[in-house]
Amino acid sequence: MFQPNGRPRPHSEPVVDRITSLSEGDLVRRQRAAELALLNMGITFNSSGTGPERIFPFDLIPRIVEASDWKRIEAGLEQRIQALNLFLEDIYNDQRILRAGVIPEYVIRSSKSYLPQCEGISPRHGIWCHIAGSDLVRDLDGQFYVLEDNLRCPSGVSYVLENRQVMKRTFPQVFAECRVRPVDNYSTRLLETLQHIAPHGVANPTVAVLTPGIHNSAYFEHSYLAQQMGVELVEGTDLLATDGAVYMRTTRGMRKVDVIYRRIDDMFLDPRAFRPDSMLGVPGLMDVFRAGNLGLANAPGTGVADDKVVYAYVPKIIKYYLGEEAIIPNVPTYLCWEEKDRRHVLANLDKLVVKPANESGGYGMMVGPHATPQTRREFAGHIEGSPRNYIAQPTLALSRAPIIVQDHFEGRHVDLRPFTLLGRDLYVMPGGLTRAALTKGSLVVNSSQGGGSKDTWVLSE
Numbered sequence: 001m002f003q004p005n006g007r008p009r010p011h012s013e014p015v016v017d018r019i020t021s022l023s024e025g026d027l028v029r030r031q032r033a034a035e036l037a038l039l040n041m042g043i044t045f046n047s048s049g050t051g052p053e054r055i056f057p058f059d060l061i062p063r064i065v066e067a068s069d070w071k072r073i074e075a076g077l078e079q080r081i082q083a084l085n086l087f088l089e090d091i092y093n094d095q096r097i098l099r100a101g102v103i104p105e106y107v108i109r110s111s112k113s114y115l116p117q118c119e120g121i122s123p124r125h126g127i128w129c130h131i132a133g134s135d136l137v138r139d140l141d142g143q144f145y146v147l148e149d150n151l152r153c154p155s156g157v158s159y160v161l162e163n164r165q166v167m168k169r170t171f172p173q174v175f176a177e178c179r180v181r182p183v184d185n186y187s188t189r190l191l192e193t194l195q196h197i198a199p200h201g202v203a204n205p206t207v208a209v210l211t212p213g214i215h216n217s218a219y220f221e222h223s224y225l226a227q228q229m230g231v232e233l234v235e236g237t238d239l240l241a242t243d244g245a246v247y248m249r250t251t252r253g254m255r256k257v258d259v260i261y262r263r264i265d266d267m268f269l270d271p272r273a274f275r276p277d278s279m280l281g282v283p284g285l286m287d288v289f290r291a292g293n294l295g296l297a298n299a300p301g302t303g304v305a306d307d308k309v310v311y312a313y314v315p316k317i318i319k320y321y322l323g324e325e326a327i328i329p330n331v332p333t334y335l336c337w338e339e340k341d342r343r344h345v346l347a348n349l350d351k352l353v354v355k356p357a358n359e360s361g362g363y364g365m366m367v368g369p370h371a372t373p374q375t376r377r378e379f380a381g382h383i384e385g386s387p388r389n390y391i392a393q394p395t396l397a398l399s400r401a402p403i404i405v406q407d408h409f410e411g412r413h414v415d416l417r418p419f420t421l422l423g424r425d426l427y428v429m430p431g432g433l434t435r436a437a438l439t440k441g442s443l444v445v446n447s448s449q450g451g452g453s454k455d456t457w458v459l460s461e
Helices: 010-020 028-042 067-091 105-109 157-170 172-178 186-196 219-229 285-290 302-306 316-322 339-349 373-385
Strands: 058-065 132-135 135-138 142-149 207-210 232-234 239-242 247-249 253-257 261-262 293-296 351-357 389-392 398-407 408-417 419-422 426-430 433-436 451-459
Touching: 010 058, 010 172, 028 058, 028 157, 028 398, 058 067, 058 157, 058 398, 058 408, 067 132, 067 142, 067 302, 067 316, 067 419, 067 426, 132 186, 157 172, 157 186, 157 433, 157 451, 186 207, 186 219, 186 261, 186 293, 186 419, 207 219, 219 232, 239 285, 247 285, 339 389, 373 389, 373 426, 398 433, 398 451
Parallel strands: 058 451, 207 232, 207 261, 261 293
Antiparallel strands: 132 419, 135 142, 135 408, 239 247, 247 253, 351 389, 398 408, 408 433, 419 426, 433 451
């Protein structure tokens, strides 16, 4: 938002001018009013699933992305989801990329998210990942990098939509002046994406959102998206797989379901196919999916593509399937299963960020420069005991954005999670969830680790 000399960047001037024109204390009052509005709208978040509900911390100062920057981000995300879908279709069928040696077979076979149960499956239209949420960060060089891919059940889009509604009420005039691109049609786009994967011959598909239930930390989002799309929100006990189809229990009897937007992890989807102790899924669901009588978004098995070790190969995956260089580069990544990289990581734990390959939400990671010697020793043991399960990355100088702290501003590190839909059309929502570290100096922005959010304004050309 600001240049190194402290002056606002040209595209931020209308926002800065509006804020500076407010009377003393008015901005803080508007911040409190926005928080109260979010609470009254029931926009809450429960990071542990068992604690009290609270609002997802929200900061009133928007993050602004210039049209030229967004154009490149949009092209890069489109490229990425196309390549990763080709990759998923390939590794569960022909496995050409493994025979070509682009990515070691060991990396795929050893991934906790690779599901042999999905081998030989080809989802409708060959699309495995319909909804992606990629985490981007911006370094000191001004370049955006992909930090992580989230292809299973990426969360956060409901907060993007609700944050925008609150901002429109708080600063209505500035939107027109800044020419902010709208995000309001996301739910319509999502429903169209889901309807596109209905079984062949189904003209008016019944769509449902499958949630683990009220104790899940993202339950608000599940119910919100179902409500916005005008479809049913169901739990596993509401569904029955029988006679080659999935049915939903309703007050008027059983109703066939054609498409499920599942927000349950792969291993809990079907106790017959995956974990037999799952109480969340639907026995026989995978048989119906495999027979082509049910659309599932995202398809089971997509998680292998956001394994953090597989992530390191995504530029090669893009090159292999599309013949193109990655438009948005990865953050440089060391693979601990490779001896040379592992030696480097163990020798530089005080400088690197270490992450487990299959965790999300910031769990199980270590930020070396901020870790104690004891923690670094513990992580060295973890890496040596299970090298395939760890990667390491340099500590980037993440970009910062101003947030309101009591009665003044402080700069805090931020990232950005845009959302991409792939159905009949490819759609990148112009914006995304900007997450901000609420602890001064912290590089951890995850909502599950106490991070907050901002509205993201993508400007029109």
